[in-house]
Amino acid sequence: xxxxxxxxxxxxxxxxxxxxxxxxxxxxxxxxxxxxxxxxxxxxxxxxxxxxxxxxxxxxxxxxxxxxxxxxxxxxxxxxxxxxxxxxxxxxxxxxxxxxxxxxxxxxxxxxxxxxxxxxxxxxxxxxxxxxxxxxxxxxxxxxxxxxxxxx
Numbered sequence: 001x002x003x004x005x006x007x008x009x010x011x012x013x014x015x016x017x018x019x020x021x022x023x024x025x026x027x028x029x030x031x032x033x034x035x036x037x038x039x040x041x042x043x044x045x046x047x048x049x050x051x052x053x054x055x056x057x058x059x060x061x062x063x064x065x066x067x068x069x070x071x072x073x074x075x076x077x078x079x080x081x082x083x084x085x086x087x088x089x090x091x092x093x094x095x096x097x098x099x100x101x102x103x104x105x106x107x108x109x110x111x112x113x114x115x116x117x118x119x120x121x122x123x124x125x126x127x128x129x130x131x132x133x134x135x136x137x138x139x140x141x142x143x144x145x146x147x148x149x150x151x152x
Contacts, residue, residue: 019046019082025064027073027094035064035078039090046082052149056080056088059127062120063092063144071096077139087129087151094141 021042025031036057043053060078067076077093124131124146131146 021080023078025076025078027068027071027076029065029068031068031076032061032064036061039078039080042080043082043088048082048088049086052086052088055127055148056090059124059146059148060090060092062123063090063146066120066144067092067094071141072098073141083147083151084149087147087149089145089147091143091145093136093139093143095139096142097140 021039023035023038025034039060040053040057043056048056060080064076064078067073071094073095075095077091079091079093081089083089124144128146128148129151131144133142133144135141136143
């Protein structure tokens with residue numbers, strides 16, 4: 001399955017403002033790069049401030065990596081919405097029906113300098129104004145969402 005943009009706007013853009021972007025990607029490691037590039041291109045086109053764009057791309061990268069590594073999904077659905085000029089919402093949906101979002105581990109501390117993993121949700125926690133995990137309304141799995149920037 002190759003990356004593709006989808007027009008579904010069910011969660012991110014309930015009022016149809018047009019400032020929403022979806023990517024459906026195979027759940028493979030190289031999809032992390034595709035998600036980063038696709039979202040960065042769209043946010044640049046929307047003229048999102050450079051720092052907010054960089055934070056959103058890093059945050060999305062971490063969420064996609066977690067979905068690829070920690071689910072049995074064959075694909076993932078990534079979305080970004082420009083809520084205001086200074087606020088973004090990012091979502092990553094998996095198709096892993098086996099896991100209940102209540103069992104998602106929250107960051108408990110900082111990984112040590114020698115640790116090779118364990119920074120993903122810590123980075124999300126540091127970048128996001130708010131974030132959470134819930135059952136997806138678009139897939140049989142979960143959605144991890146985050147808001148970043150200056151959101152009301």
